[in-house]
Amino acid sequence: MKETQNVYKVYDKIASWFDKNRGQDLMEKAYLDFIIQSIPKQSHVLDLGCGTGKPILSYLLQHNMQVTAVDASKAILDIAKANFPDTEFILEDMRKLDLDRKYDALIAWHSFFHLSQDDQKEMFPIFKKHLKPRGFLLFTAGPDAGEAWGTLDGEHVYHASLSPQKYQSLLEEHGFQIIRQKMEDPDCGNACIWLAQLQ
Structure with a gap:
């Protein structure tokens, strides 16, 4: 049966494969660089759907960001913890996130788009709740309303x-x-990129 509500369960199954095969070319670099250059040094960043931590979390740490990393897949998070033992990791479904903390930036790269349309709508108050004024939100989405299936x-x-x-x-x-x-950015695997700032 195809999993539509809790896609993290699929990542629990394929964690080892994903760790070996997730692209490491940092196609996200231009967007990450914009955020890094726009917030103070040693800012607090929330990596929502962090995966194994490579390459995004690793890049943020290289730039002296203080990162809180969240993922709902325990198997994926176990790998991330081994990769970055000094980082704060939280096992949680982003739809239930309530950290009582605010961050300078929140990144949901290739994670937010695994939620249903209804769940995505409900994430925007959660995004806002976890961001400081003038904080940045970065997420990826599809080109238009709909559902799609990939294979990993x-x-x-x-x-x-x-x-x-x-x-x-x-x-x-x-x-x-x-x-x-940017719609279907060719430098980012044709993902649609949204970068916004809380006013």
């Missing part, structure tokens, strides 16, 4: 997206200003 190590992996217009309205409704938005 023979396992079906669910993705969903809202329309660009809906993302824009949700961001504005929750007090975000869109800084950059």
Whole structure:
């Protein structure tokens, strides 16, 4: 049976394979660099859906960011903890996140888009709750409203997206200003990138 509600369960199955096969070329670099250059040194960053920590978490640590890393897959998080033993890791479903802390930036790269459309809509108050004023939000999505399936190590992996217009309205409704938005960025595997700042 295909998993649509708790995609992290698929990552529990394929954690070892994912660790060996997740691309390490840091296609996200331009967006990460923008955030790093826009926030103070040693800022606090929330990596939401951190995976094994490579390459994004690793890059943030290299730039002296203080990172809290969250993932719902225990198997994936075990690998991340082994990779970065001095980092704070939290096993939690992002939909239930309530850390009572605010961050200078929140990154949900290739994680947020594993949630259903309804769950994605409910994430924007959670994003806002965990960001300081002027904090940055970076996430990836699809090009239009719909659902899609990918395959990783023979396992079906669910993705969903809202329309660009809906993302824009949700961001504005929750007090975000869109800084950059690129549809199907060829430098990022044709992902659609949203970078916004809380006002």
